[in-house]
Amino acid sequence: xxxxxxxxxxxxxxxxxxxxxxxxxxxxxxxxxxxxxxxxxxxxxxxxxxxxxxxxxxxxxxxxxxxxxxxxxxxxxxxxxxxxxxxxxxxxxxxxxxxxxxxxxxxxxxxxxxxxxxxxxxxxxxxxxxxxxxxxxxxxxxxxxxxxxxxxxxxxxxxxxxxxxxxxxxxxxxxxxxxxxxxxxxxxxxxxxxxxxxxxxxxxxxxxxxxxxxxxxxxxxxxxxxxxxxxxxxxxxxxxxxxxxxxxxxxxxxxxxxxxxxxxxxxxxxxxxxxxxxxxxxxxxxxxxxxxxxxxxxxxxxxxxxxxxxxxxxxxxxxxxxxxxxxxxxxxxxxxxxxxxxxxxxxxxxxxxxxxxxxxxxxxxxxxxxxxxxxxxxxxxxxxxxxxxxxxxxxxxxxxxxxxxxxxxxxxxxxxxxxxxxxxxxxxxxxxxxxxxxxxxxxxxxxxxxxxxxxxxxxxxxxxxxxxxxxxxxxxxxxxxxxxxxxxxxxxxxxxxxxxxxxxxxxxxxxxxxxxxxxxxxxxxxxxxxxxxxxxxxxxxxxxxxxxxxxxxxxxxxxxxxxxxxxxxxxxxxxxxxxxxxxxxxxxxxxxxxxxxxxxxxxxxxxxxxxxxxxxxxxxxxxxxxxxxxxxxxxxxxxxxxxxxxxxxxxxxxxxxxxxxxxxxxxxxxxxxxxxxxxxxxxxxxxxxxxxxxxxxxxxxxxxxxxxxxxxxxxxxxxxxxxxxxxxxxxxxxxxxxxxxxxxxxxxxxxxxxxxxxxxxxxxxxxxxxxxxxxxxxxxxxxxxxxxxxxxxxxxxxxxxxxxxxxxxxxxxxxxxxxxxxxxxxxxxxxxxxxxxxxxxxxxxxxxxxxxxxxxxxxxxxxxxxxxxxxxxxxxxxxxxxxxxxxxxxx
Numbered sequence: 001x002x003x004x005x006x007x008x009x010x011x012x013x014x015x016x017x018x019x020x021x022x023x024x025x026x027x028x029x030x031x032x033x034x035x036x037x038x039x040x041x042x043x044x045x046x047x048x049x050x051x052x053x054x055x056x057x058x059x060x061x062x063x064x065x066x067x068x069x070x071x072x073x074x075x076x077x078x079x080x081x082x083x084x085x086x087x088x089x090x091x092x093x094x095x096x097x098x099x100x101x102x103x104x105x106x107x108x109x110x111x112x113x114x115x116x117x118x119x120x121x122x123x124x125x126x127x128x129x130x131x132x133x134x135x136x137x138x139x140x141x142x143x144x145x146x147x148x149x150x151x152x153x154x155x156x157x158x159x160x161x162x163x164x165x166x167x168x169x170x171x172x173x174x175x176x177x178x179x180x181x182x183x184x185x186x187x188x189x190x191x192x193x194x195x196x197x198x199x200x201x202x203x204x205x206x207x208x209x210x211x212x213x214x215x216x217x218x219x220x221x222x223x224x225x226x227x228x229x230x231x232x233x234x235x236x237x238x239x240x241x242x243x244x245x246x247x248x249x250x251x252x253x254x255x256x257x258x259x260x261x262x263x264x265x266x267x268x269x270x271x272x273x274x275x276x277x278x279x280x281x282x283x284x285x286x287x288x289x290x291x292x293x294x295x296x297x298x299x300x301x302x303x304x305x306x307x308x309x310x311x312x313x314x315x316x317x318x319x320x321x322x323x324x325x326x327x328x329x330x331x332x333x334x335x336x337x338x339x340x341x342x343x344x345x346x347x348x349x350x351x352x353x354x355x356x357x358x359x360x361x362x363x364x365x366x367x368x369x370x371x372x373x374x375x376x377x378x379x380x381x382x383x384x385x386x387x388x389x390x391x392x393x394x395x396x397x398x399x400x401x402x403x404x405x406x407x408x409x410x411x412x413x414x415x416x417x418x419x420x421x422x423x424x425x426x427x428x429x430x431x432x433x434x435x436x437x438x439x440x441x442x443x444x445x446x447x448x449x450x451x452x453x454x455x456x457x458x459x460x461x462x463x464x465x466x467x468x469x470x471x472x473x474x475x476x477x478x479x480x481x482x483x484x485x486x487x488x489x490x491x492x493x494x495x496x497x498x499x500x501x502x503x504x505x506x507x508x509x510x511x512x513x514x515x516x517x518x519x520x521x522x523x524x525x526x527x528x529x530x531x532x533x534x535x536x537x538x539x540x541x542x543x544x545x546x547x548x549x550x551x552x553x554x555x556x557x558x559x560x561x562x563x564x565x566x567x568x569x570x571x572x573x574x575x576x577x578x579x580x581x582x583x584x585x586x587x588x589x590x591x592x593x594x595x596x597x598x599x600x601x602x603x604x605x606x607x608x609x610x611x612x613x614x615x616x617x618x619x620x621x622x623x624x625x626x627x628x629x630x631x632x633x634x635x636x637x638x639x640x641x642x643x644x645x646x647x648x649x650x651x652x653x654x655x656x657x658x659x660x661x662x663x664x665x666x667x668x669x670x671x672x673x674x675x676x677x678x679x680x681x682x683x684x685x686x687x688x689x690x691x692x693x694x695x696x697x698x699x700x701x702x703x704x705x706x707x708x709x710x711x712x713x714x715x716x717x718x719x720x721x722x723x724x725x726x727x728x729x730x731x732x733x734x735x736x737x738x739x740x741x742x743x744x745x746x747x748x749x750x751x752x753x754x755x756x757x758x759x760x761x762x763x764x765x766x767x768x769x770x771x772x773x774x775x776x777x778x779x780x781x782x783x784x785x786x787x788x789x790x791x792x793x794x795x796x797x798x799x800x801x802x803x804x805x806x807x808x809x810x811x812x813x814x815x816x817x818x819x820x821x822x823x824x825x826x827x828x829x830x831x832x833x834x835x836x837x838x839x840x841x842x843x844x845x846x847x848x849x850x851x852x853x854x855x856x857x858x859x860x861x862x863x864x865x866x867x868x869x870x871x872x873x874x875x876x877x878x879x880x881x882x883x884x885x886x887x888x889x890x891x
Contacts, residue, residue, distance in 0.1 A: 004048050004052075004072065004076070004485065007044060007045070007048060007485065007488065008488060008521075008526070008529060009529070010044050011041065011044065011488060011492060012528075012529060012532050014037055014040045014041065014044070015037070015532070016532075031090070031094045031499070031500050033499065034090065034496055034499040034500045035087055035090060035091060035094075037496065037499075038083050038086050038087035038090070038496060039083075039087055041083040041492065042080050042083040042084050042087065045076050045079045045080040045083065046076075046080045046190070048076050049073065049076040049077055049080060052069065052072060052073055052076065053073070055069075056069060056073075068479075070441075071441060071443055071483075072483070074439075074441045074443045074444050075443040075447075075483055075485060075486075077187075077191065078443060078444050078446075078447035078448070079447060079485070079489050080190075081183070081187045081447065081451070082447050082450055082451055082454070082489070082493075084183060084186065084187070085180070085183050085451055085454055085455070086454055086493070086496060088179050088182070088183050089176070089179060089180075089454060089455070089457075090500060092175060092176065092179055093457075094500070159305070159306060159307040159308050159309075159333075160305040160306045160307065160333070160337070160398065161304075161305040161306065161307035161332075161333055162307070163305075163397070163398060163403075163404050164305050164394055164397070164398070167394065167397045167403065171393070171397075173393075173424075173425075174390060174393045174394070176425070176455075177386050177389060177390050177393075177425065178390060180382070180386055180425075180455050181383060181386045181387060181390065182279065184379055184382060184383040184386070185277065185278055185279030185383070186279065187379065188274075188277050188278040188279070188379070188383075189278035189279055189280060192274065192278050192280075209292045210245075210261075210291065210292035210293050211242075211245065211257055211258070211261045211265075211292075212261065212292075213257075213258035213259075213260045213261045214241055214242055214245075214257050214258040214261050215245060216258075217241050217258060218241075218243060218245075239256055239259075240255050240256070241255060241256060241257065241258060242255040242256060242257055243255065247295045247296075250352065251350065251352045251353075254352075264291070265354070266354055266356070268287075268288070268291060268293065269354055269356035269357045269360060270356045271287065272284050272287060272288065272296075272356070272360060273356045273359055273360055273363075273374070275287065276300075276360060276363055277380070277383065281300060284300055285297040285300050285301065288300065299340075299344070299361075299364070300364070301334070302334045302337065302340035302341075302344070302364070303334070303337070303340075303364060304332065304333040304334050304337070305333050305334070305337060306331075306332075306333035306334060306335045306337060307331070307332050307333045308331045309329040309330075309331075310328060310329050310331070338395075338411045338412050338414075339412060341364075341365055341366065341391075341395070341414065342365070342412060342414055342415075343365070344361045344362075344364040344365025344366075344367075345361075345362075345365030345366060345367045345414065345415065345417075345418055346365070346415075347361050347365070348361035348362040348365055348367040348370040349367065349370060355373055355374050356374060358370040358371075358373075359371045359373070359374045359375075362384075362388075363384070363387055363388075365391075365418075366387075366388045366391035366392060366395070366414075366418055366421055367388070367417075367418070367421070368384055368385055368387075368388035368421045369421075371384040371387075371388070372384055372385075376437070377437065377439070378432060378437050378438075378439065378444075378448050379448075381431075381432045381435065381437055382428065382429075382432060385423055385428045385431065385432070386428065388421040388422075389421065389422045389423050389424075389428065391418075391421075392418065392419055392421055392422035393422065395414060395418070395419075396419070398411060399411055399413075425455060425456055426456060429452055429455075429456070442482060443482070443483070443486075446469070446482070446486060449465060450462065450465075450466075450493070453465065459497060459502050459503060462493075462497075463494075463503060463507065463509040463510060463513075464509065466490045466493065466494070466509070466513050467509040467512050467513055469486070469490070470487070470490065470512060470513055470516035471516075473486070475487055475520060484520050487516055487517040487520050488517060490513050490516070490517065491513055491514045491516075491517035491533065494510040494513045494514055495514070495536060497510075498510065498536075505536075505538070506538060511537055511538065511541055514533055514536055514537060515537065515541065515545055517533060518530055518533050518534060518537075518545045518548075519548070521533065521549075522545075522548050522549045522552065525549070525552060525553070527549065527561070527562050527565050528565055530545065530546055530549045531546060531565045531566055531568075531569035531571060532569060533545075534546045534569070534571060535569055535570065535571065539572065539575075542571055542572070543571070543572060543575045543576050543579050544579055544583075546566055546571055546576050547576050547577075547579035547580040547582075547583055548580075548583065549562070550562050550563075550576065550577075550580040550616065551580050551583045551584050551587075551613075554609070554612075556615055556619075559615060559616060559619060560619050563576075563577070563616070563619055563620070573620065574620065574624055574627070577616040577617050577619075577620060577627075578617070578624075578627050578631065580613060580616050581613045581614060581616060581617060581631050582631075584609060584610055584613040585610050585613065585631075585634065585635060585638070587606075587609075587610075589604075589606045601642070601643045601644050601645070602644070602646065603644055603646040603647040603650065607639070607644060607647045607650075608647075608650070610635060610638075611635065611647065611650050611651050611654055612654075614628070614631065614632065614635070614651070614654050614655070615654075617631065618654075618656075623656075623662075624666075625656070625659060625662040625663045625665075625666045626663055626666060626667065626679070628655060628656065628659060629655075629659055629660075629663050629682055629683070629686060630682065632651065632652075632654075632655045632659070632686070633682060633685050633686060633689075635651050636648055636651050636652065636685075636686075636689050637807070637810045637811070637814065639651060640689070640692070640814055640818075641810060641813060641814065645693075645696055648689065648692075648693065649693055649696070652689060652690070652693055655686075659686065660683045660686060660687070663675070663679065663682075663683060664683075667679060677771060680771065681770040681771055684765065684769075684770070684771065685768065685770075685811065687763075688763060688767050688768045691756070691759060691760045691763060691767065692760065692767075692818060694756050694759075694760075695753070695756045695757055695760055695822060698749070698752055698753040698756045699753055699825060699829075701749060702746070702749040702750060702752075702753050702829065705742070705745060705746055705749055706746060706832070708742065709739070709742055710735055710738040710739050710742055711735075712732075712735055713728065713731040713732055713735055715728060716728055746833065747833065750829055750830070750833050750835070753826070753829060754826055754829070754830065754838070757822050757825070757826045758845070760822060761819075761822070761845065761851055761853060762851070766815075766851075767815065767818075767819070768811045768814050768815045768818070769811070769815070770808070770811070815856050816856045819853055819856040819857075820856060820857050820858075820861050820865075823842065823846060823853065823865065824865070826842055827839055827842055827865070827868060830842065831868075831872065836872045836875050836876045836879070837876065839868075839869065839872045840869065840872065840873070840876070843865075843869050846865070
């Protein structure tokens, strides 16, 4: 299968090349730059189409591969056609004549020569497709030349050719119809070489005489020197052949042509219609002459409007000034064009003509009913209806006294059926839709819909349709899906329309379409491409689009490379890094994930991913310490609330060791002032987690040591042996030594743990509590303070602002869990080490009003704690009584 993946990069290179041509300023050359891009896009898709056709011609393909390549061929061809259409219509719209806003009934004298000279630079090749036109496009230039010579003179001595040219210049509708017709003919001409070659008439007729076999039969009938054909081998045996050679003879005499001549004629008309459909009228005339159909070549010449340059204003003025006749110029065109038109219209309806012959005459005479029967595709139907509608408007203009003075003009009237053929562009598309002509390829249908919106200049409808497709179509490379190349095409159509100011950059539908393409590029992990197209979004959308790509990158070095690409693409790297941290942090896992469950407190790979996302903030050359503090605290609270202390520790260790100091320095650098109370509270929160982790570390060490208690040696069953007895006594002695060491170290660790818990409880201002605000602080001041912090931290977008209420609630929840938990831990440790008096001291600590630790307990927890204190009190009393008894016994 032919590869088209490089189209993605090639389209980017077109943008980059245009920017470089503009001096590297990042600004293209406006509308002309957009036209150049459309031309480049057309060339790229056509080049890939050519390669695909060459690939197909050089090898035989399996059915599956042939089907895929056929869809790819249709897609490339239709996209090429779409860009060609966009360029043609845009060029006319940008450089249309100043008087084109006049209606059909306005006199063309109102268009000044200045209007024409301004547009003459751009209209010489109105669609870029002139080499394929049937001919009417030259009226545009003739109209310009006439006005440049004569100015706003009435149409007294203007030839028919100039009248039609001026009418094209003044009427936007017919000019648009002609541009679309030229576009359809150019598309057909581009693909003409790929049509079936076996139908070419040159393979069957040698010329130069038409109806050679019929003519041979006639000569054989009257000339004995020419032998008659062998009846057994003669396919015309038993058929009465035509006995005249004029073009109307078969119909007039109602006699048939020779079988071979009839086959050749059918192929000739079929091939000739292809030439006309492709706008190659000269090639069609040449073909007709080559095979001896000179009368048909003459008919094809009849469309030319009559032009007598000897009667134009310039020529007559020169004669009057010089008082001597100027050189006689040759006359061109068909002076009886009206008769020719009427004859073609009527002849197309005659019985006895083949379908292609009727279609040819129907195109020339404006009889759409005779053309449509052989138009089986959407493009053919559109072309046929446009051709005939253009004919109607021209013939009406030539006969309109408000447009052309009718003195000395005796044009014959065309039948009403001719004028009924006219349809406006919306009605043409409605008629085609009613015909239910649908391509078997979804790729063609999509592009034809795009082309319809462009032709109707319905930009709103186009945006709505593209936006809908981006969500409703399945873009994939699998069978039955739509190629992701459509997302590329859709995005570049939006960028094209933006560049010519037909849609605004803040239109949400355009942004949605570009984001859909970026989404596909993100799936492909195309870093440079995502960075490039993210630059065409609004700032907040740029950030989110590139951050979504970064969220898929796990390797640290690749992340560093991504940030370099973002910086080179002039994206806000600081904002992007914070956004990707948020995206990863907000991801919801599907359980089981990495062996975890919703209630599992072990750190999972998913948790590790959230922690490693902080690397994006740490990879920046200029680190945003305030943002690191902000996002670090959020993650610490998240893990602490779900009791994943290993993840809390991993997160804390990920943060810079001197983060608090760096935050203060960075704040003073940006504001030249001391840090605000709110920022200081964030630092206090980080320090609260530091105390929590220190307690957790001490508790872990204490627990580990507590379970390392030496095991008392087992006493042997038989101590009669001296050796066994000595060995046991030595082991028992060692055990006592180890036990004493263990008890001493456990005591040390118990003191250290109790001290850490005490420090946590005596944390200045309260553990996991914000410093109380001044009583006179106003809400407006607090909001201003918050805004300044977010601005310095680069988290001033709505998506980055955390809810202070949520933070306060989370911190309160942490206090209500960890304060009772740490009290319980401390109590249990003291109880296990039989430090009952310290247990009572713990109750005193709990009751202190300056700490108010009791406020974090529920009623059930307080009752449970008091129950434990009661048990300890009983143990203390019992121990005291025991000691008294022992002392009395000693006395």
